[in-house]
Amino acid sequence: MTKRVFWKKGMRLTDEILTMSDNCTLNIISNALALSAVGRFGLFPNLHPFKLSVDINKNTIDIVSINCLGITRNGTLIDVTYDTNYTNSFDTRTFIPMNSEDKLFLLCIGSNGEWRETHDGLCENVYTFSVIEENMEIPTNSLPIARIVYDEHCWRVDEINFIPPCLFISSSDAFEKEHAQFLHILTKLDATLPKKFVTESKDALKIFWPTIQQLRITMDKEHDLMTPMELLGNIQNCVSSFVCACTLDEYINLGEPEEFLNFIHAPYNFRNVYKLIQTGIRLCSEIYIKVENFNEIPSTQQPAEIAAPYIDREQLKQTIKCGSVKIKITNPTPGATVYYTTDGNTPSTASMSGTTIIIDSGFQDNWHKEPPRIVTVKTIAVKDGISSKMETFEIHIRKQNLFEGRRI
Incomplete structure (x- = not known):
């Protein structure tokens, strides 16, 4: 805790006392000017970390002990270490407003620049404690050190969700x-x-x-x-x-x-x-x-559309004496491979491929009359692992009448 020389009439000034006073003043000025110029406030890094112990009885807060080294918004240095069990040089109590259980409060420590004489011939800064609503503006000469909340029929310090403002x-x-x-x-x-x-x-x-x-x-x-x-x-x-x-x-x-x-x-x-x-x-x-x-992770990219291969309508009806018919498949997607089946099964990349289908008519000869045949053709196109919709076509194969147009 920072102290300064307390002058009394007839007191001898020694080099040691003057040096202590000068060093104290220089430290206060250097720290305050370096930080208050930019409006920052909070706790300093310290070998002795910030600690606070309070006793709350109904609406009365009594600070039992505190170790705090920080600076306020207006550059006031807060440098206090004490335990009221041993020393109590100033009032360490403050009060929470009555009937305010639905509000949150900040416990602040501040200084008005007052000094109090100690028993060792020196003076120490007098600090005061106050409680303000959490959303209110912090006084420029004060530093918030705790959040006070009402929980389970009593007031307590919120040690989980609040840390005093820190410079670093x-x-x-x-x-x-x-x-x-x-x-x-x-x-x-x-x-x-x-x-x-x-x-x-x-x-x-x-x-x-x-x-x-x-x-x-x-x-x-x-x-x-x-x-x-x-x-x-x-x-x-x-x-x-x-x-x-x-x-x-x-x-x-x-x-x-x-x-x-x-x-x-x-x-x-x-x-x-x-x-x-x-x-x-x-x-x-x-x-x-x-x-x-x-x-x-699921992809947002929509698969590219592959146009389905198709068979022209004119090819769906075939007339032949016997043997096989050739059906041409039109592939509208360059680079795609066409797969097809002629047995009614769903085509895959393991099916026959190509754009020409040869279908055996099944007719026995050129002379006997035989019933027409219907063959179901299913097609897909695949490119870069992307498949088109499947299309289904029925090929009607009819046997040509050999006596058509001849006189008997």
Whole structure:
């Protein structure tokens, strides 16, 4: 906790006291000017991490102990470490408004620049605690340190969904954990994506893989100075790149992208950034699973239409004395192979192929009268693994009357 010299009449000033005072002043000025100039506020990285213990009795909040090193929006340095079980140099109580169980509140610590004399001949800053509604503007000389919620007939501190604003992710173990989780997902994606170039999703990979490598480098090399806002932005960049890659690749159908899009467009807010980053890490985990199943993702590409082969109407009725008839199949798709059957079965790539069918009439000779014959021909065309619709034709073969037009 920062202290300054408290002057008393007749007090001797020593070099040690003056040096302590000068060093304290320089530290305060350098830290405050460096950060308040850009309007940032939050916790500093500290060898002694932020800790807070409170006792809530009905609507009264009593701060039992706190370790906090941070800065407010107007540049006021918050540097306090104490435990009220041993020292209690200022009022550590504040109150929640009555009949407000349906609201959320932020517990804030602030300073008005007042100093209090301690027993060792020095002075310490006097800090005050206050409670404001969560959606209200934070006073410029205050720093939010906890969210207070009403749950199961009592007030409590929300230790799951709220982290005090931090200047860097290294200011909080919770943000450090999220950073490690995201970097782990990036590492797995970077190792998996090159293996998927054997699938049809090459266009998506060409867009997504470079982004993953760039993010992996950024997360590793810029860790020390990374802010929670930058961590959130990197995760949004990852999700955005994946959505764009899937949209531009005709072989991938993302399904329902609404949750991904909502996360991409979510604005930064220190009140919910911790929970928002958690959501982003969950989406990135889902992305990894989708990448693993790239070759199983349903394709959005509609199969190309292959025109069905056909037989001209004029060829459906044949007249012959005996022997075989030739039927020509018209193939309207260049490069396609025509397959056909003459026994009524469905044609496949294992059936006979070609555009000329030779059908035996089955007639015995040129002289005896025989009944006509009907042959069912079924055809398909196949190109690049895509098959046309099957067409069915009936060929009527009639025996020619040898005495037609002759006089007996």
